[in-house]
Amino acid sequence: MKKNFSIGITGSIGSGKSEFTKLAEQSGFPVIRADDLSKKILDTNPDVRKQVIKKFGNQAYINNQSNNKYLAQIVFSNPIKLRELERILHPLVIKEIEKQKKEIFKKSKILFIESALIYEADLENLFDYVVLITASREIRLKRKLMQGMTEEDFSKREMNQIPDDEKKKRADFIFLNDGSISELKSKFDLLLTLLSVKS
Numbered sequence: 651m652k653k654n655f656s657i658g659i660t661g662s663i664g665s666g667k668s669e670f671t672k673l674a675e676q677s678g679f680p681v682i683r684a685d686d687l688s689k690k691i692l693d694t695n696p697d698v699r700k701q702v703i704k705k706f707g708n709q710a711y712i713n714n715q716s717n718n719k720y721l722a723q724i725v726f727s728n729p730i731k732l733r734e735l736e737r738i739l740h741p742l743v744i745k746e747i748e749k750q751k752k753e754i755f756k757k758s759k760i761l762f763i764e765s766a767l768i769y770e771a772d773l774e775n776l777f778d779y780v781v782l783i784t785a786s787r788e789i790r791l792k793r794k795l796m797q798g799m800t801e802e803d804f805s806k807r808e809m810n811q812i813p814d815d816e817k818k819k820r821a822d823f824i825f826l827n828d829g830s831i832s833e834l835k836s837k838f839d840l841l842l843t844l845l846s847v848k849s
């Protein structure tokens with residue numbers, strides 16, 4: 651293998667991208683989760699906190715923690731507000747990914763990066779390859795209902811995401827995750843074979 655690879659993992663809500671990322675982690679590969687970075691920045695960056703309170707009010711934080719339920723209620727019902735929150739967070743998330751990527755590539759040739767919004771946020775150039783995890787709406791909804799999300803909250807989030815048909819045109823690899831986790835693991839192993847990577 652000649653160079654370092656960064657592999658983006660994306661998919662619509664409930665598709666199973668976190669499960670796929672977990673498989674990469676369990677196989678010993680370094681992983682970055684954009685969502686976790688975003689949450690950490692939202693919680694701990696004082697300048698972000700100032701900007702978020704200015705746009706969304708004092709209720710955006712409870713004690714020292716971001717009030718995600720409150721923010722979710724606002725932004726997923728109002729695309730303008732969502733863009734405002736994204737404009738505050740995304741540049742910092744991208745900067746942090748780039749920083750961590752450099753460090754990780756000193757020790758590893760492969761890096762998996764999970765991000766729900768690779769196409770929505772135009773992040774494609776952060777990755778050598780993008781893996782799209784898919785499942786029917788019915789299955790994705792069922793999974794999120796099982797996790798305690800309401801159908802209304804699911805639909806509001808989904809409405810702010812690019813449809814799978816469009817994502818499929820842009821992804822390098824597409825894996826359907828409508829079976830068991832062990833079937834998903836076989837697909838993960840297939841990806842390693844296709845990329846000539848050994849865990």
Ligand SMILES: CC(C)(COP(=O)(O)OP(=O)(O)OC[C@H]1O[C@@H](n2cnc3c(N)ncnc32)[C@H](O)[C@@H]1O)[C@@H](O)C(=O)NCCC(=O)NCCS
Nearest residue numbers: 662663684685688718721722725735739743766807810811
């Ligand atoms: C509004 C917030 C605080 C709500 O947090 P909450 O814990 O309820 O949801 P969480 O972040 O875990 O998201 C769950 C799912 O919602 C969907 N989702 C999250 N952000 C977005 C978005 N900007 N656009 C579309 N869908 C989104 C994804 O499918 C994601 O996996 C949070 O989603 C947020 O800060 N979003 C804006 C920043 C962002 O774009 N983050 C995504 C990765 S960088």
Ligand SMILES: Nc1ncnc2c1ncn2[C@@H]1O[C@H](COP(=O)(O)OP(=O)(O)OP(=O)(O)O)[C@@H](O)[C@H]1O
Nearest residue numbers: 661662663664665666667668669793827829830831
């Ligand atoms: N093949 C599968 N078999 C059984 N359960 C699954 C499978 N894939 C995912 N799940 C479950 O469905 C739920 C949603 O999966 P996951 O969190 O991986 O999706 P996601 O794409 O990361 O979702 P989100 O966009 O909400 O972050 C989780 O509880 C997960 O364990």
